[in-house]
Amino acid sequence: MGTQLRASCFHHNGCCNIPSSISTPEATLLHFYSSSILSKLNDPFNKNKRLVLETYLSFSSNKERNAATVRRGRIGRRKSFGHGIVASSNVAAPLWDSWKPQKASSDPSLSDILWPSAGAFAAMAILGKMDQMLAPKGLSMTIAPLGAVCAVLFATPSTPAARKYNMFMAQIGCAAIGVVAFSIFGPGWLARSAGLAAAIAFMIYARATHPPAASLPILFIDGVKLHQLNYWYALFPGAAGCIILCLIQVMVSYMKENFKF
Incomplete structure (x- = not known):
């Protein structure tokens, strides 16, 4: 039914x-x-x-x-x-996360700390010895940006800033920009501001970001002893010093891979 x-x-x-x-x-x-x-x-x-x-x-x-x-x-x-509730993977991390140490899969070993530090010591010792040889000419190889380059090459060799193209392109280009800024504006805040802005723009355009090189224009504008180099400053002491640091980086990488403790 x-x-x-x-x-x-x-x-x-x-x-x-x-x-x-x-x-x-x-x-x-x-x-x-x-x-x-x-x-x-x-x-x-x-x-x-x-x-x-x-x-x-x-x-x-x-x-x-x-x-x-x-x-x-x-x-x-x-x-x-x-109500503005949108799920996205591009949401910015909380502000306080940048104040915490970066998470790592494991803590660094003693060899990971010792060999980069030893490489930095050797680099400054070699550059210091070269300073003694160049002292009669009033030149120096030990400049502050090379200390930052040591930190990049020895401590973080896998980062983009440690790439050889980025390093040499930025070192040469930013140093030349410093000379040009000094030639146009002379010493003072305007030359420093224009030189730094142009150096950052150059690194972005050339896809050669290397933070230590950004200080080269300011170093030349404020360094009276460097003015005599004129456009040779594009190669010396920044680019020339980086060649020595690259050779030391090879030794540091070898020691880190073969002598771990």
């Missing part, structure tokens, strides 16, 4: 009353499925009409539940965007 009642309702509704909440692709599928069910129910030789009807009703109710779930999800997303 129940089957006949549901079948009569089924025929009365024509099997084509598609819920308005179902999207167009789902409605097309349901219409096709309903036509197939109707043909099976009208077949006089089909003895499983009840099973066919139960299958259709289950299919229809599942489609309605899925459509309602999708509709609730869309409303939830609209509310989230309305």
Whole structure:
């Protein structure tokens, strides 16, 4: 009796009353499925009409539940965007994270600390010995930017700043920019400001970011003893000193790889 009642309702509704909440692709599928069910129910030789009807009703109710779930999800997303709640991987880290030490998989070993420090000591000792040889000419190889280069090459050799292209391109270009700024503006704050700004712009344009080189224009503008070098300052002492530091870096890397403790 129940089957006949549901079948009569089924025929009365024509099997084509598609819920308005179902999207167009789902409605097309349901219409096709309903036509197939109707043909099976009208077949006089089909003895499983009840099973066919139960299958259709289950299919229809599942489609309605899925459509309602999708509709609730869309409303939830609209509310989230309305309140400014957006999930993104580009969200900036909290301000205080930059005041914490960087997380590492393991603590540095004693050899990881000793060999870079020994390399820096050897570098300054060699440059100091060269200063004694150049002293009669009033020149010096020991300049502050080379100390920063030691830290980059020995402590963080895998960073972009330690790339040889970045280092030499920035050393030569920024030193030359310092000479040009001094020639145009003379000594003073304007030459320092213009030289530093131009040096940063040059490193970004040349894709050769090397932070220690940014101090070379200021060093030349304020260093009276360096003015006699003129455009030779682009190669000496910055670029020339970096050649020596690169040779020492090879030794430091070898010691770190083969003598660990």
